[in-house]
Amino acid sequence: xxxxxxxxxxxxxxxxxxxxxxxxxxxxxxxxxxxxxxxxxxxxxxxxxxxxxxxxxxxxxxxxxxxxxxxxxxxxxxxxxxxxxxxxxxxxxxxxxxxxxxxxxxxxxxxxxxxxxxxxxxxxxxxxxxxxxxxxxxxxxxxxxxxxxxxxxxxxxxxxxxxxxxxxxxxxxxxxxxxxxxxxxxxxxxxxxxxxxxxxxxxxxxxxxxxxxxxxxxxxxxxxxxxxxxxxxxxxxxxxxxxxxxxxxxxxxxxxxxxxxxxxxxxxxxxxxxxxxxxxxxxxxxxxxxxxxxxxxxxxxxxxxxxxxxxxxxxxxxxxxxxxxxxxxxxxxxxxxxxxxxxxxxxxxxxxxxxxxxxxxxxxxxxxxxx
Numbered sequence: 167x168x169x170x171x172x173x174x175x176x177x178x179x180x181x182x183x184x185x186x187x188x189x190x191x192x193x194x195x196x197x198x199x200x201x202x203x204x205x206x207x208x209x210x211x212x213x214x215x216x217x218x219x220x221x222x223x224x225x226x227x228x229x230x231x232x233x234x235x236x237x238x239x240x241x242x243x244x245x246x247x248x249x250x251x252x253x254x255x256x257x258x259x260x261x262x263x264x265x266x267x268x269x270x271x272x273x274x275x276x277x278x279x280x281x282x283x284x285x286x287x288x289x290x291x292x293x294x295x296x297x298x299x300x301x302x303x304x305x306x307x308x309x310x311x312x313x314x315x316x317x318x319x320x321x322x323x324x325x326x327x328x329x330x331x332x333x334x335x336x337x338x339x340x341x342x343x344x345x346x347x348x349x350x351x352x353x354x355x356x357x358x359x360x361x362x363x364x365x366x367x368x369x370x371x372x373x374x375x376x377x378x379x380x381x382x383x384x385x386x387x388x389x390x391x392x393x394x395x396x397x398x399x400x401x402x403x404x405x406x407x408x409x410x411x412x413x414x415x416x417x418x419x420x421x422x423x424x425x426x427x428x429x430x431x432x433x434x435x436x437x438x439x440x441x442x443x444x445x446x447x448x449x450x451x452x453x454x455x456x457x458x459x460x461x462x463x464x465x466x467x468x469x470x471x472x473x474x475x476x477x478x479x480x481x482x483x484x485x486x487x488x489x490x491x492x493x494x495x496x497x498x499x500x501x502x503x504x505x506x507x508x509x510x511x512x513x514x515x516x517x518x519x520x521x522x523x524x525x526x527x528x529x530x531x532x533x534x535x536x537x
Contacts, residue, residue, distance in 0.1 A: 196399040197331060197343070197369060198278035199307040203227075204257040205243055206498035206517040210486020211449025212463025214422040216406030217351060217360030218449070220535055221519065223263045225273045225313040228362045228406075229325025232315035233268040234535050238523035246515040248504040257517075264444055267317040267531045278306030284336070286383060303336025320533040323351040331371060338376055339392065344357050345369025346398065353535065360406040360487035364400055369399040403427045412537050418456075418537060422449040436467045436479075459488035461500075486515075 183371055205223035208215040215227035220234025222242045241256070244257040261271035287299040308331070315325035323365075331343035352359040375392040386392050386393040406424045424447040433443040467481040486500035500515040503527045 185308050196397055200309060205490060206486055206500035209502045209515055210461035210463055210484050210500035212465040212484050213451030214447040216362045216426040217358040217408040218422045222259045222392045225259055225271045225311050228325050228360050229313040229315050230323040230349040230351040232271055232442045233323040235261055236525050237521035238262060241520045244517035246513050248513050250511055269315040271313040273311040275307060275309040278304055280304045293453055305335045308332040317530055317532050321353055325349040336529045338379055339373060341371040341373040343369055343371035356410045358408040362404040363397045364402045366401050371397040388490055400430045416455050418453045420451045434468045457490045461486040482520050
């Protein structure tokens with residue numbers, strides 16, 4: 167249990183104390199594309215993955231879970247479309263081992279809206295409407311994750327992410343950023359406890375604006391011309407617990423609870439104060455012979471005020487399926503929503519995983535997952 171104490175202490179030091187004075191000049195929402203999630207399994211389970219994940223997608227949820235990978239090489243791809251296909255979200259990842267007790271991974275995430283019309287020159291010099299003058303640009307966010315995981319002992323696994331962020335809005339503006347994540351896992355028989363510290367050093371984005379391209383338009387619309395700036399993403403901490411239940415020799419059920427702690431002021435969550443807000447996530451997976459999987463999840467619990475001033479709690483459900491087609495190939499599906507209580511339509515999300523060269527059961531230096 168000392169490992170749990172260390173994780174809690176690390177979260178307190180890096181998450182609570184160092185950011186309490188930063189709230190006045192840091193935006194509440196920054197790099198939000200990094201909070202959507204990857205992999206149809208995780209999204210189907212409501213994003214409750216920090217203590218449950220043990221494959222290549224652990225680079226996002228908790229890099230310590232990379233130690234649970236059972237193959238020498240593992241690849242994963244995911245594609246999703248949100249807002250009725252307007253925005254596209256893509257992910258690709260790869261992981262391999264370094265000797266018996268280390269794992270490395272590389273992942274790329276893109277979230278973007280393509281072919282946005284630029285109508286600044288819709289009217290020509292003579293004031294005539296000319297649709298041929300319409301140009302198009304893309305607004306996209308990219309993240310490159312370089313991950314390392316260490317098999318510390320039978321009980322404790324550790325991981326770290328280095329994140330390189332690039333964001334661009336056509337030729338109008340772009341940003342480069344850098345950040346770090348830390349993750350840990352404690353294995354306790356049927357129980358697993360995990361902690362993920364996102365943006366532990368406060369991820370920054372350095373924005374550069376091409377003000378001359380928009381100065382005239384902004385002046386006509388009484389908007390301030392953007393200036394170069396630094397945008398910070400404050401740390402957040404996620405505590406997680408997983409419990410496995412063996413119903414029969416063929417049927418196994420896994421339950422996961424994540425508690426997402428944010429420190430950027432009060433949010434519309436089930437518990438919120440000026441210092442910390444807590445957003446719970448719950449995921450359940452039922453497996454048959456480790457070949458067929460049914461998943462359910464729920465998150466984003468919010469209080470909504472109706473027109474009659476009455477309050478109610480709403481939440482975002484999710485659902486998914488998984489099929490292990492062969493020892494090498496897995497396909498997952500999720501039905502989930504990127505929105506909160508908005509009327510955005512649900513999205514169909516697909517991901518595939520390819521695993522090559524299974525490790526021998528005694529490959530790892532330390533003991534691993536029971537299931």
